[in-house]
Amino acid sequence: MLKGKKGVIFGVANRHxxxxxxxxxxxxxxxxxxxxxxxxRFREKVAPLAAEVGAPEPVICDVTSDESILSTFHVxxxxxxxxxxxxxxxxxxxxxxxxxxxxxxxxxxYHVAQDVSAFSLAAMSREAEKMMKPGSSILTLTYIGSVRAxxxxxxxxxxxxxxxxxxxxxxxxxxxxxxxxxALSAGPIxxxxxxxxxGLRDKLDQQAVKNPLHRNITGExxxxxxxxxxxxxxxxxxxxxxxxxxxxxxxxxxx
Ligand code: NAD
Numbered sequence: 001m002l003k004g005k006k007g008v009i010f011g012v013a014n015r016h017x018x019x020x021x022x023x024x025x026x027x028x029x030x031x032x033x034x035x036x037x038x039x040x041r042f043r044e045k046v047a048p049l050a051a052e053v054g055a056p057e058p059v060i061c062d063v064t065s066d067e068s069i070l071s072t073f074h075v076x077x078x079x080x081x082x083x084x085x086x087x088x089x090x091x092x093x094x095x096x097x098x099x100x101x102x103x104x105x106x107x108x109x110y111h112v113a114q115d116v117s118a119f120s121l122a123a124m125s126r127e128a129e130k131m132m133k134p135g136s137s138i139l140t141l142t143y144i145g146s147v148r149a150x151x152x153x154x155x156x157x158x159x160x161x162x163x164x165x166x167x168x169x170x171x172x173x174x175x176x177x178x179x180x181x182x183a184l185s186a187g188p189i190x191x192x193x194x195x196x197x198x199g200l201r202d203k204l205d206q207q208a209v210k211n212p213l214h215r216n217i218t219g220e221x222x223x224x225x226x227x228x229x230x231x232x233x234x235x236x237x238x239x240x241x242x243x244x245x246x247x248x249x250x251x252x253x254x255x
Pocket of ligand 1 (some may be wrong): 010011012013014016017018019037038042061062063064088089090091092116141142143144185186187188189190191192193194
């Protein structure tokens with residue numbers, strides 16, 4: 001499904017990362033990849049994974065820095081002058097803001113969550129656009145906490161709402177160039193980031209029972225749907241949030 005396509009996947013921290021599951025599926029479907037990591041520490045850890053999917057040494061991009069975003073895309077351009085897709089699988093909030101009451105979030109915690117988790121998509125899409133041609137695809141990862149008040153998700157839910165809105169505006173901005181922009185809303189999966197949300201275990205236990213497929217979502221489920229959104233098989237889909245959560249979002253889960 002991605003044969004002949006080249007893309008960059010940001011947000012690989014380890015083997016549990018959703019970005020890694022997407023990278024594995026994209027590679028299996030023929031894509032040529034570059035992986036993006038947050039800092040030098042992750043570059044060392046992720047280098048062996050990059051080799052598994054035929055990618056060169058990962059590029060470092062700290063999305064809180066404009067300079068870092070610019071220099072990362074310079075490096076990408078040297079290695080891969082044209083991009084067919086970009087995956088943004090990046091989020092961060094201070095741990096103390098992922099428990100208790102949303103009302104207690106301070107200005108700094110709110111800003112950090114928005115900057116890393118939402119603004120970065122627009123900033124990175126602006127650079128990716130310069131290397132993309134019609135038919136290209138941008139994908140980000142979101143969670144149902146954007147549209148429902150999920151206990152402890154708090155400031156990250158507000159950031160995901162901004163992220164999903166950004167997807168619609170970016171889809172409008174880039175649509176005239178034939179570039180599509182979508183979000184994949186995944187059910188809860190244990191990863192480095194999600195482990196920072198208090199009570200994740202309870203969420204996993206509940207969702208395993210309270211969804212139409214009666215099981216938890218897997219990294220492979222996410223990877224496969226991501227390949228669809230990155231491929232020409234979703235050529236008419238943009239500005240969309242695709243739920244990959246075993247149908248949890250569409251059911252009366254209290255029943
Ligand atoms: P993860 O911890 O593996 O990935 C998060 C990534 O964000 C890491 O690679 C981290 O290095 C990166 N990051 C954080 N701050 C950064 C910065 N300043 N600059 C660059 N990169 C930075 O966890 P994950 O669960 O795979 O998260 C990937 C995406 O999927 C996130 O957007 C997350 O909100 C979303 N998501 C996760 C779940 C879940 O249950 N795991 C569900 C729905 C959506």
